[in-house]
Amino acid sequence: MKAVKRYFKDNMGILIALAAMIVFLCVWPATSSTFPTKTNFFNVLRQVAPNLMLACGMTMVIILGGIDLSVGSIIAMSGCFAAGAVVWAGMPEVIGLLIGVLSGLVFGLFNGFMISKTDIPPFIVTLASMNIAKGIAYVFSGGKPIRCMTDAWKFLGAGYVAGIPTPVITMFIVFIACVLFLNRTRIGRHIYAVGGNSTAAKFSGISTAKVKFTVFAISGTLAGLAGITIASRLYSGTCTSGNAAEMDAIAAVVIGGTSMSGGSGKLGGTLIGALIIGILNNGLNLMGVNSDWQYIIKGIVILGAVYVDFLRNQKKSK
Numbered sequence: 001m002k003a004v005k006r007y008f009k010d011n012m013g014i015l016i017a018l019a020a021m022i023v024f025l026c027v028w029p030a031t032s033s034t035f036p037t038k039t040n041f042f043n044v045l046r047q048v049a050p051n052l053m054l055a056c057g058m059t060m061v062i063i064l065g066g067i068d069l070s071v072g073s074i075i076a077m078s079g080c081f082a083a084g085a086v087v088w089a090g091m092p093e094v095i096g097l098l099i100g101v102l103s104g105l106v107f108g109l110f111n112g113f114m115i116s117k118t119d120i121p122p123f124i125v126t127l128a129s130m131n132i133a134k135g136i137a138y139v140f141s142g143g144k145p146i147r148c149m150t151d152a153w154k155f156l157g158a159g160y161v162a163g164i165p166t167p168v169i170t171m172f173i174v175f176i177a178c179v180l181f182l183n184r185t186r187i188g189r190h191i192y193a194v195g196g197n198s199t200a201a202k203f204s205g206i207s208t209a210k211v212k213f214t215v216f217a218i219s220g221t222l223a224g225l226a227g228i229t230i231a232s233r234l235y236s237g238t239c240t241s242g243n244a245a246e247m248d249a250i251a252a253v254v255i256g257g258t259s260m261s262g263g264s265g266k267l268g269g270t271l272i273g274a275l276i277i278g279i280l281n282n283g284l285n286l287m288g289v290n291s292d293w294q295y296i297i298k299g300i301v302i303l304g305a306v307y308v309d310f311l312r313n314q315k316k317s318k
Helices: 003-012 012-026 038-063 071-087 092-117 122-141 151-158 168-185 187-195 198-203 208-232 245-255 267-286 291-317
Strands: none
Touching: 003 012, 003 151, 003 267, 012 267, 038 071, 038 168, 038 187, 038 208, 038 245, 038 267, 071 092, 071 122, 071 208, 071 245, 092 151, 092 208, 151 168, 151 208, 168 187, 168 208, 168 267, 187 198, 187 208, 198 208, 198 291, 245 291, 267 291
């Protein structure tokens, strides 16, 4: 009970913002008949699922004081690899999907190795791997979607279990696993220590290289999982999947209260941030807002969240 009260107290601001968005969309004439429906509710959660998977990994990366720009491209690459393995190589769907996740893990390991073993900033490393992964997706697929329409393939992204969309179940399993990892394991506590003060953490006996390597490996793996989920939902692996997905993930993390300067943040806030981004996207689509304007609106939301984080950090420093 105390944990629940503390959760609501710590996230009161963004919970109010989320509630206000829901109420607005429920009463606004253009969305009042379409937004508050069971079908749309599941549709929102289905769309939120891949972003929350990315955001869980991105939360750890940002707590660490880093950034991972490669996750959007890993989504495209993993989806293409998974679909290609099933359609072109004739592998079982389970094996193909597993290959997609493993491709994300490989890129996460690459990012982690380069960042932990060199002084190259995470921004530069993941910017490079973003382009590499996107290029691999285009080369592998030939720039065309790889269609896969089997029931086994679409179960992960478009199926149901006891009336609940499969990606929603996957999303919460990933979320709970990440919460337990970040809060109940030694390396999870070390992530906060390294993000707060890497030098002090190193002097206290923490292997900062191991922590960085692990976090980026997790981020890449979750991007791979998000990639195959999207590919399953779209019935195809495509090199355009995941475009700007890293921006939505970063937005969810920052809106959720994780500091861009590292050392602090909670996955509980990230969950609310992902819901805000998902409902914002859904609401703008239902209102018929042009996609070009949607980029502008989301950019303003991200800027506002970063500015709030700046004010919060400035207040703490006084």
